[in-house]
Structure formats: structure tokens, C-alpha cells
Amino acid sequence: MTSPLSNTPVGLQSTIASLNISNNSSTNAPVEQKKLFVSLDEFIKISEEHDSGLHTILVGGGPRSVAQAVSEMELLRSHKQDFLELQALGAEYDIQTTIIERKGADYVARGNAWGPDQGEGTVNTTPEAAQNHKPRLQEFYKQERSELQAKYDEKNPIAGSTLASAFQQPDGTEEAPNVTRAAITRQDQGREELDNFKKMHGEIQNEFPFYKLRVITDTSVDKIDLSAPNHPQVLAKPVASGGAARRLMANALVLNTGTTVQNPISDPNVRKHTFSAPMDQTAVSEFLKNKGLLDDEGQLKEGVKLAVGGTGLSLYDQLITLQPSMKLMERDESSPFGYKLTDSAKEKYQGALTVISNTPGKWIPPRHANNAQWTQEKAALTTPEELHAMLLHKDGCEIYDASFKLAIASVANTLGITPKQVTQSGLTTKELLLAQGASTEQHVAKLAEASHLEGEAREQALKEATWTLEGARRQAFLSTMLGLGMTSDIPKTIQRMEELAPHTFKGRSGYLIERAQPAGVTSPETAAHESNREQMNALTVATNDITASPWRVHELGVMLMEAGIIKYESGSYNNLKADENDQQLSFTPHGEGAEVKQFDAFIVSPTFNRKAEPALQSLTGQVKPIDPSIPDLPDVTSNRMLLSPNGKPVNVQDYGYNGTGDAHPKTKSKIGLKAYDVNNRDSAYDVSPGLALRRMARAHLNAAGLNLGSDEIIESFYRRHAHVTDKSYSEETAKFKEHFTNAMDKAAFVNAVENAVEQIPAPLRELKGNIFSTSIEEFSHTQAGREKAIIVGRTENPQSLKDLTPEEFVAARRQRLFAEAMDDFDATRGTDRGNLPKFEPASKESYFKRYIDYPMHVHEAVYQEALKHATGFLQSKNEEGKKQSAKTSVEHTRIMAQQTSKV
Numbered sequence: 001m002t003s004p005l006s007n008t009p010v011g012l013q014s015t016i017a018s019l020n021i022s023n024n025s026s027t028n029a030p031v032e033q034k035k036l037f038v039s040l041d042e043f044i045k046i047s048e049e050h051d052s053g054l055h056t057i058l059v060g061g062g063p064r065s066v067a068q069a070v071s072e073m074e075l076l077r078s079h080k081q082d083f084l085e086l087q088a089l090g091a092e093y094d095i096q097t098t099i100i101e102r103k104g105a106d107y108v109a110r111g112n113a114w115g116p117d118q119g120e121g122t123v124n125t126t127p128e129a130a131q132n133h134k135p136r137l138q139e140f141y142k143q144e145r146s147e148l149q150a151k152y153d154e155k156n157p158i159a160g161s162t163l164a165s166a167f168q169q170p171d172g173t174e175e176a177p178n179v180t181r182a183a184i185t186r187q188d189q190g191r192e193e194l195d196n197f198k199k200m201h202g203e204i205q206n207e208f209p210f211y212k213l214r215v216i217t218d219t220s221v222d223k224i225d226l227s228a229p230n231h232p233q234v235l236a237k238p239v240a241s242g243g244a245a246r247r248l249m250a251n252a253l254v255l256n257t258g259t260t261v262q263n264p265i266s267d268p269n270v271r272k273h274t275f276s277a278p279m280d281q282t283a284v285s286e287f288l289k290n291k292g293l294l295d296d297e298g299q300l301k302e303g304v305k306l307a308v309g310g311t312g313l314s315l316y317d318q319l320i321t322l323q324p325s326m327k328l329m330e331r332d333e334s335s336p337f338g339y340k341l342t343d344s345a346k347e348k349y350q351g352a353l354t355v356i357s358n359t360p361g362k363w364i365p366p367r368h369a370n371n372a373q374w375t376q377e378k379a380a381l382t383t384p385e386e387l388h389a390m391l392l393h394k395d396g397c398e399i400y401d402a403s404f405k406l407a408i409a410s411v412a413n414t415l416g417i418t419p420k421q422v423t424q425s426g427l428t429t430k431e432l433l434l435a436q437g438a439s440t441e442q443h444v445a446k447l448a449e450a451s452h453l454e455g456e457a458r459e460q461a462l463k464e465a466t467w468t469l470e471g472a473r474r475q476a477f478l479s480t481m482l483g484l485g486m487t488s489d490i491p492k493t494i495q496r497m498e499e500l501a502p503h504t505f506k507g508r509s510g511y512l513i514e515r516a517q518p519a520g521v522t523s524p525e526t527a528a529h530e531s532n533r534e535q536m537n538a539l540t541v542a543t544n545d546i547t548a549s550p551w552r553v554h555e556l557g558v559m560l561m562e563a564g565i566i567k568y569e570s571g572s573y574n575n576l577k578a579d580e581n582d583q584q585l586s587f588t589p590h591g592e593g594a595e596v597k598q599f600d601a602f603i604v605s606p607t608f609n610r611k612a613e614p615a616l617q618s619l620t621g622q623v624k625p626i627d628p629s630i631p632d633l634p635d636v637t638s639n640r641m642l643l644s645p646n647g648k649p650v651n652v653q654d655y656g657y658n659g660t661g662d663a664h665p666k667t668k669s670k671i672g673l674k675a676y677d678v679n680n681r682d683s684a685y686d687v688s689p690g691l692a693l694r695r696m697a698r699a700h701l702n703a704a705g706l707n708l709g710s711d712e713i714i715e716s717f718y719r720r721h722a723h724v725t726d727k728s729y730s731e732e733t734a735k736f737k738e739h740f741t742n743a744m745d746k747a748a749f750v751n752a753v754e755n756a757v758e759q760i761p762a763p764l765r766e767l768k769g770n771i772f773s774t775s776i777e778e779f780s781h782t783q784a785g786r787e788k789a790i791i792v793g794r795t796e797n798p799q800s801l802k803d804l805t806p807e808e809f810v811a812a813r814r815q816r817l818f819a820e821a822m823d824d825f826d827a828t829r830g831t832d833r834g835n836l837p838k839f840e841p842a843s844k845e846s847y848f849k850r851y852i853d854y855p856m857h858v859h860e861a862v863y864q865e866a867l868k869h870a871t872g873f874l875q876s877k878n879e880e881g882k883k884q885s886a887k888t889s890v891e892h893t894r895i896m897a898q899q900t901s902k903v
Contacts, residue, residue: 034212036201037105040219040238043098044246053094053212054702056695057234057250059221059615061101062111064256064655064684066197069097069213070131071692073204076211079696082867083208089874091703093210095695098250100216100236108215109197111258112278113679114190119280120156121317122553123182123189126370130685131196134179140192141166141177141184148184155281156320157329158553159185161338170450170462181370182550223618224253226642229650230711234615250651254691257656259679260613261606264309269578273585274602279314279321284603288325293600300325300352305597307354307587308566309573309604311363311429312544315355316553318603319560326352328565329556336444337555346563353566354597356587360570361425363433363557367548368443368471372479374486375463376472378414381750381776382406382743384485384493388505389740391483391513392733392841396520396850399480400535402747404542407476409750410486413773414472419754422473423541429568430561437558439468440551470548477542483513503724503732504847507855511683516850518673524627525846527664527671536670569597576602608679610657623650626672629665633672634658638718639694640675640852651711655687659852674852690859697866704870705877714866721861722854726844733841740839745829748836750776752825 038046058065072095076083083093101108107115127133141148141163152160162183165171172178201213216236223235225247232253237245263276275287288294293304300306300322308318323329326349332340374380382403390398411422424432446465450458466475479486483505487493498506508516520526521535548554560566569589576599577586587597610616611632619634624643626635634642634654641649659675677683694714701710757772829835841847 034205034214036198036213037108037215037217040216040236040243040246043214043216043248046214047248053096054699054707055096055098055250056252056254057232057248058097058099058254058256059224059234060111060256060258060656061099061103061108061215061217062256062258063109063114063193063681064111064258064688065099065101065254066109066193067131067684067688068254068256068691068695069099070197070200071688072097072695073200073211073213074131075689075692075696076204076208080207082700086700086703086867086870086874089704089871089878091700091870091874093699093703094212095210095699096212096214098214098216098248100219100221100234100248102220102239103218105215105217106194108217109194110190112261113259113681114186114193115278116187116191117278117280117283118185118187118190119278119282119284119317119321120152120159120185120187120323121279121320122156122159122162122550123184123186124313124367124547124550124553125682126181127179127189128682128685130682130688133685136196137183137189137192138177138179141179144188148188152185153331155323156185157323157331157339158320158556159183160331161552162550164333165338168451170447170458181367221615224615224622224652226619226622226644226650226652229644229648232650232652252651253653255615255652255654255656255658257613257615259608259657260610260616262609262612264573264604264607265576265602267574267576267578269582270576270585270602272582273578273600274604276604276606279317279605281321281324284321285325288601291601294325298325299327300349302348305352305354305599307356307576307585307597307599307602309356309602311355311357311359311568313364313547313549314605315364316549316556317605319353319556321603322353328560336448337552339552341559341563341565345565349565351564351567353560354599355429355566355568356571356573356576356602357429357568358570358572360429360568360590361427361432362544363429363436364554365470365473365545365548366436366440366443366551366554367474368439368468368551369466369474369478372475372482372484373490374475374479374488375466376411376414376475377467378410379488380406380410380476380486381413381746382410382485383739384483384487384497385500385736385739386743386746387480387483387485388497388501389736389839390743391517391520392504392736392847393740393837394840394842395523395526395846396517396842397526397532397535398743398837399517400521400538402743403480404477404538405747405750406743407480407486408473409754409772409776411469411472411476413776415467415469416773417469418757418772419750420758422469424469429570433557433561436470437555437562439470440555440558443468443471443551470545474545474548477545481514481517481542481546482511483509483517500735501732503728507857508851511677511680511686512851512853512855514683515674515676515852518670518676519850519852520842520846522661522670522673523846523850524671527667527669528627528629529667530669531667532669539676573604608657608660610660610662613657616654616656616658621645623652626661627664630662630671633662635672636674636852638722638852638854639715649715653691655684674850687853690854690856693859693863697863700866700870704873706870706873713869714862717862717865718854718858721858721865722848724844724848729844729847730841736841737839741833741836744836745833746776748828749825752828 058068127137149160149163152163166177166183167174177183204211218239219236220239221234221236225233225235231249231251233247233249234253235245236248237243263271265271265274265276275284277283285294285298288300293301295301308315326345327342328345329339330342331338387403390396390403408419408422412419424435427435443465446461450461450465453461466472476486484490484493494509497509518539521532526532569587571587571589575588579586585599585602587599588594589597617632619642620632623634624645624647625631626633636642636654637649640653640655642652642654644650657678659678661670661672661674663669664671698710698714701713706713753772753776
């Protein structure tokens with residue numbers, strides 16, 4: 001990014017050179033080290049001594065707040081010349097960032113999921129690309145390898161395996177361990193994040209003494225006061241009892257309250273037997289010990305029955321936290337997973353664990369693909385252009401209808417199975433888990449093959465490792481939700497789409513589109529009047545695949561199920577009841593006449609609840625709600641700014657759990673799902689550079705003396721650079737009309753063929769996948785194929801298939817399947833596709849309203865304009881000063897001359 005003062009006059013260059021922004025040159029003593037972590041009382045004292053400046057308070061000290069602070073520090077370094085040049089013109093910077101964290105300093109940068117109380121729970125996601133994470137973690141792995149390996153081998157053999165394999169082929173090498181997938185525990189990665197934050201603060205305060213960053217720890221924000229919208233206040237008080245609450249004022253407030261959690265058990269009698277807290281191994285062992293469930297050696301007694309909650313990612317935290325008290329696992333280098341179940345556990349703990357959930361037939365799948373690139377054998381049945389057309393259409397509902405249907409059909413096509421087999425509907429929970437385990441064996445076999453290959457052969461084997469049901473499904477859904485459309489070449493697709501749609505797509509692929517998709521179908525205009533349950537169910541299914549568990553972690557569930565250590569029961573947590581003697585819990589599973597189960601204790605992870613966060617709840621009545629019937633759910637505008645009751649933006653940005661919306665009291669539809677990815681760490685790092693640009697754009701104006709009205713100026717810049725004319729929007733959306741019709745055509749055809757295939761008699765069911773694939777492959781990819789399908793459908797003589805044997809059902813006769821499908825398809829399609837849904841682009845206002853964040857190119861343009869504006873203002877001010885000085889000098893000379901002549 002080029003500075004507007006790159007052609008600085010020589011005189012000004014010398015002025016810049018004389019400035020000492022860092023105060024740490026060889027001739028000056030280093031700046032006194034400022035304390036990063038402070039108590040509330042210490043902060044109050046500092047504020048009384050120095051209460052001016054541009055002050056932003058970030059509520060919550062987890063990954064989002066620290067990501068923003070680090071992005072600000074990175075921007076200071078990368079744009080240092082901008083600050084120097086404005087200082088040379090007379091700008092005076094005083095930038096204050098204050099983070100308030102409810103817990104202690106050890107929890108800063110880590111949030112609920114990455115803190116020191118997280119025990120040995122493994123990381124699930126790939127290290128983020130932002131803020132140099134991958135090189136940082138690569139170095140961290142190498143430096144801490146010995147200590148971490150020894151700890152993991154004992155406390156979490158799964159993490160021991162993931163770390164060891166990161167240094168081995170085909171994953172990585174001794175010098176370059178793999179950082180393209182998770183390898184360590186969340187606790188340790190959180191520690192690295194905190195260490196990096198402290199290190200960077202120590203460096204930056206010497207370079208930029210005007211940037212004052214402090215973290216108030218052990219302090220809770222219980223109330224927000226917006227009586228002065230441009231100067232929001234927070235009521236903060238020490239978490240320890242006895243501390244006085246204090247009011248803190250800022251120019252802006254950012255709510256990074258994250259995922260406030262609560263115990264999912266409300267019955268106080270059941271809570272006595274329930275552990276629901278961060279899954280720390282020591283804490284869980286202590287809980288079991290206090291209940292008398294451990295023997296003298298600290299091991300779970302034989303015959304004890306424990307219930308564990310849920311079939312999602314958190315289940316594995318619960319299972320791992322039982323390692324010290326059950327010795328379930330041990331490292332095994334000969335195993336493809338790097339660990340195995342202990343013989344003693346398999347003998348001693350038969351049926352000791354029962355998984356309880358309210359969703360039978362569901363289990364978090366294993367992760368066989370680590371990114372959104374479509375690497376499958378066959379091309380997808382839809383295109384990025386068709387996907388974008390469906391996003392533009394009305395409220396975007398076809399994303400969850402036609403688009404997801406085509407995603408599932410693409411998986412079916414490439415794997416040679418039917419859409420019903422893709423969704424694995426009809427399987428019991430145990431059958432599903434074991435099927436996932438079989439799929440992982442296929443994945444692992446290909447990885448093992450790749451480890452002995454080089455070059456293209458190795459890359460092909462790694463690609464084929466993703467050719468599993470779970471790998472294909474994750475790629476299909478992830479690429480769809482990121483707006484990429486199941487492409488095999490993501491960079492080229494983004495370039496092509498940005499050229500085709502510079503207003504509605506450019507800079508939006510990825511998290512912006514991921515948030516915009518559900519925002520459309522959960523807008524008040526939709527959710528307050530009709531049901532969006534089907535769309536939200538589809539989103540839940542896709543999310544399950546996207547959040548998939550790393551395959552080594554997932555395999556623990558398979559091992560335990562195969563060994564008979566865990567069982568599954570379907571039912572609500574509310575079905576847990578404390579016995580009269582208050583010694584055990586009874587549980588009534590779903591199903592008429594189900595046998596009541598007895599458990600000695602229940603272990604379950606806390607659940608998210610936005611209403612449990614007092615700071616968010618205190619906004620009720622002070623801001624405009626998204627719908628009058630839900631007064632505690634605020635509406636937000638661009639840059640996630642809250643609105644006053646009269647609809648005017650206030651200086652508060654909400655990045656908290658309010659973004660996940662709520663249920664509309666009338667329609668029961670989800671409303672206000674504008675930040676689907678609140679608990680996604682990567683999205684926090686993705687959005688932080690834009691926040692930093694906005695903050696520093698405002699800082700330039702403030703430093704130039706334009707502090708009054710700087711908020712309005714900045715927002716006017718955003719409106720200008722994000723503005724799209726009605727004509728431009730209309731012309732751009734019109735390009736996608738044919739793409740939309742093609743997508744609807746394909747979806748209708750998939751429906752027709754799928755319905756016909758499902759009618760094939762039982763003896764021929766093994767052929768279904770091939771029939772489905774053969775039927776839709778040519779149709780979906782070529783116009784000739786579509787015409788051929790219609791011709792076949794209209795000319796073949798319909799024939800019952802019930803009497804055919806597999807041998808008789810040869811390829812020629814398979815084509816007759818079209819005859820039974822085409823009647824339905826013809827009716828759906830109509831003449832010249834006239835019956836298909838018509839493309840109705842959303843209005844410009846409603847489409848862009850779905851985006852609560854601006855694309856980066858808009859943030860960058862605003863920053864540059866603010867810099868130019870501040871520069872121009874200071875130059876004009878200096879010129880006026882020179883003129884006034886010259887005028888004063890002339891007048892002074894005249895007076896002196898008069899006085900001299902009198903003498």
C-alpha cells in the first residue's frame with residue numbers, strides 16, 4: 001500500500017527523519033516498560049493520570065480481542081511511515097486499547113476453548129494463516145517437542161500420535177513439521193497464542209509509545225450504558241467479592257464476549273451427580289473421587305456406570321478427560337492411528353460408558369479433507385456461477401434447497417452411490433459410527449501409501465485419500481458455504497468470479513458469504529412470516545460435516561464402540577432423574593417400553609447461551625432490536641454496529657453470541673443468524689485486519705485534530721467506497737439469470753432420477769449408485785446430455801423392473817429408468833423450462849444488508865482516504881499558519897519601523 005506522501009518534499013523528509021517515534025534509538029534510553037495486565041484499581045489510577053486520547057474498550061479477552069489488538073500492532077509496523085509523515089505535519093497520536101477479561105491473565109488470548117483449564121483436549125482445526133500462525137506453530141512444535149511428546153503420551157495418546165506424525169512422512173519432516181492440520185492440545189496452542197501476544201506488546205510499546213494497550217483482568221462487565229451513544233460506558237467490577245464497580249468511558253466499544261456457557265442441567269438434584277465444566281482431567285478425577293467412584297489407585301471402580309453427553313466434538317473432550325481414571329489408551333507406533341485401547345480397559349470397563357443424545361442416528365464424522373478444494377475423481381455437478389445465482393435469488397433460500405441437493409448429488413456421483421446413501425439416513429447411531437470407522441480405514445490406507453511415494457504419485461495418493469464419503473461431503477459443503485462452488489482450483493475461480501461480479505462477489509468469498517447465506521433466510525422479513533426450519537436443518541447437517549473431528553481423535557469412539565466399552569442411548573438430558581436415595585441417576589431412553597438405565601454420574605460439556613452474558617443482556621431497551629418480539633436481540637448494521645432505538649448507529653460493535661440469533665416467538669423460525677461463525681477462531685483472525693484498518697483510519701483523523709465528527713466522517717467513507725449504483729447492481733445480477741435456471745434444471749432432474757432409483761426392487765439395490773451416476777453425469781455437464789435425457793425419457797417404452805435380475809439389468813435397460821423419471825421431470829420442468837422457478841434477484845438493499853462486514857478492499861480504501869483527508873487537513877492548517885505567521889511578521893516590522901522613525 002503506497003503512502004500518499006511517498007513524494008515527500010525534501011524539507012519535510014528532514015523533519016520526518018528528526019522524529020523519534022520509537023524513543024529507543026542509540027542516543028535515547030528505552031521507553032519505560034508499561035504493564036500489560038492490570039487490575040481494575042490499577043487501571044483507574046492510570047486513567048486519572050491520563051484520560052485523554054482515542055480510547056476503545058474491548059469486552060472479553062479471548063481470541064477475538066487479542067486478534068484485533070495484534071492486527072492493530074501489525075498495522076502500526078506495516079504502515080509506520082504513514083504515522084511518521086503525519087507526525088511531521090503536526091499530528092498528535094494517543095491511541096488507547098483496553099481489553100477487559102473476566103478471568104485471570106493466563107486466560108487472555110485463549111477464551112473458553114483454549115485456556116489452562118482445558119486439560120488435554122485436542123485442537124480440531126488447521127492453524128490459521130493470519131498473523132503468522134503457521135510459521136509460529138512450526139517453531140513452537142520444534143522447540144517444545146520433547147516436553148509435549150512426553151506429556152501427551154501419558155495424558156492423551158491421541159495428541160501424542162498427532163504430534164509425532166507431524167514430523168513424519170507423508171505429513172511433515174523433522175525440520176518442517178506439518179501445520180496444515182491440528183497437532184497439539186488446545187491448552188498448549190492457547191499458551192503459544194498468549195506468549196506471542198505478550199512478546200509483541202513488549203516490542204511494540206518501544207516502537208510506538210503513543211499506542212497504549214492494557215488488559216484489565218479478573219474483572220466483569222455487567223452493564224453497558226449508551227446514554228451518550230458516542231461515548232459508551234461500561235460498568236466494570238472485580239470478580240472477587242468486595243470490589244467496587246467502576247464506570248469506564250470510551251470513544252468506542254467492541255463486544256467480544258465470545259461463547260458464554262452454562263450447565264445444560266437445570267435440575268439441582270441431577271446437578272449433584274453431574275460434572276459440567278471445562279474438561280480438565282484433574283478436575284474430573286477429583287469429581288469422581290469425591291463421589292466414591294475411584295479405587296485406592298485413583299482408577300474408576302469396576303462396575304461403575306457413567307453417562308457422557310452428546311455425539312459432537314465435545315464428546316471427545318469428555319472421553320479424553322477420563323484417561324487418567326480409566327487408562328483407556330496407550331501409544332502404539334505399530335498402529336496406523338498411533339495409539340490403541342489398553343487390554344485392561346477392554347477387560348475391566350465393558351459397558352462402563354453410555355453416550356446420551358437427543359439425536360439418534362447422528363455422530364460427528366471424521367475429517368478426511370482439510371480444506372474446501374474439490375479434489376474428487378469426478379467434477380461437481382454445479383458451478384460457482386450457479387451457486388452465486390442462488391445466493392442472489394430472493395433471500396438465498398435455494399442455497400439450502402437446490403444448492404445443497406446438488407452438493408449431495410455431486411458426492412453421490414463421484415462415489416457411485418445414491419443421495420440417500422450420501423446422507424446415511426436410516427442408520428442407527430452404532431451403525432453410523434462403525435461405517436465412519438470403515439471409511440477412515442480407507443483414508444488411512446491411502447495416506448500410508450502416500451508415505452512411500454514421491455512427486456506426482458504421492459500427490460495423487462493424497463488426493464485419493466479424500467475420496468471417502470466424509471472427505472467428499474466436507475469438501476462439498478465447505479466450498480458451498482464459502483461461496484466457492486466445489487471448484488478444483490480455488491484461486492482461479494475467485495479471480496473469474498470477481499471479474500464477473502465485482503460488486504456482489506469481489507472480496508466476499510469465504511467468511512463474508514458464509515455469514516451472508518444464513519443471514520438472508522433468517523432476516524426479519526423472512527423469519528417473522530414463514531418457517532425456515534428446513535433451511536436450518538440443512539445448515540445443521542452441513543455444519544456437522546464441516547466441524548468434523550480429526551480422524552485420529554474420531555477413531556477413539558469407534559474403538560470404544562467395537563470394544564463394548566461405550567453404548568448409545570437416545571433421549572433428552574431432562575430424562576435424567578436423581579434416585580430417592582440420591583446415590584444414582586436414572587435415565588429413561590426414548591421409545592415405548594424402553595428400559596430405565598442407572599448411572600453413577602453424568603459428565604457433559606457446558607453449552608452456549610447468549611442470555612447468560614450480562615453485558616449483552618444489559619443492552620435491552622438501549623438499542624434497536626432485530627424484531628420487537630425479541631427485545632434482547634439487537635439489530636446490527638455494517639461493521640456490526642448497534643443501532644439506537646431510533647435507528648442511528650452507536651459506537652458499539654457486537655461480535656458476541658447475539659450474532660447466532662434466536663427463535664421467533666410466533667413462527668419458531670431462526671431469526672437474526674448474522675454471525676454463524678462466532679465460535680470459529682479462524683474467522684476471528686479473518687475479520688481483525690479490517691477492524692484494525694478502521695481503527696487506525698479513525699486514529700489518523702483524530703490525531704490531525706478532526707476528533708469531532710470523526711465517526712461520521714469514517715462511516716461516510718465506508719458508504720462511499722461500498723456504494724453500488726442501482727444500474728450496476730441490476731446489470732450484474734442479470735448475468736446470473738441463465739446460471740440460476742440451469743441450477744434449477746439440474747436440481748429438478750436430480751430429484752426425478754433420485755425418486756426413480758429409490759423404486760428399484762431390493763435385489764437390484766447394489767446397482768442404484770451406478771444408475772444414479774450414469775443418469776445425471778452427462779445431463780449435468782452438457783446441454784446435449786440434457787436433450788438426450790429428454791429424448792430417452794419420451795421414447796423408451798416404460799417397463800416394470802420388478803421381475804429383472806441383476807444379470808438382466810444391463811446398461812441398455814438401465815436407460816429405461818429415464819422413462820419412469822421423465823414424466824415427473826417433464827411436469828416439473830415444463831415447456832422450455834417454463835415451470836422452473838424464475839430468477840428474482842434480491843433488492844440491492846436487502847442483498848447487501850446480509851453482509852455485516854465489509855470486504856477488505858473497502859477497508860483499505862477507507863484507510864487510504866482517511867489518511868489523505870488527515871494529510872490534507874494538516875497541510876492546509878500549516879499553510880494557514882505560515883500565512884498568519886508571515887502576516888504577523890510584516891505587521892511587527894511595520895510597527896518597529898514606526899517606532900524607529902519616531903526615535
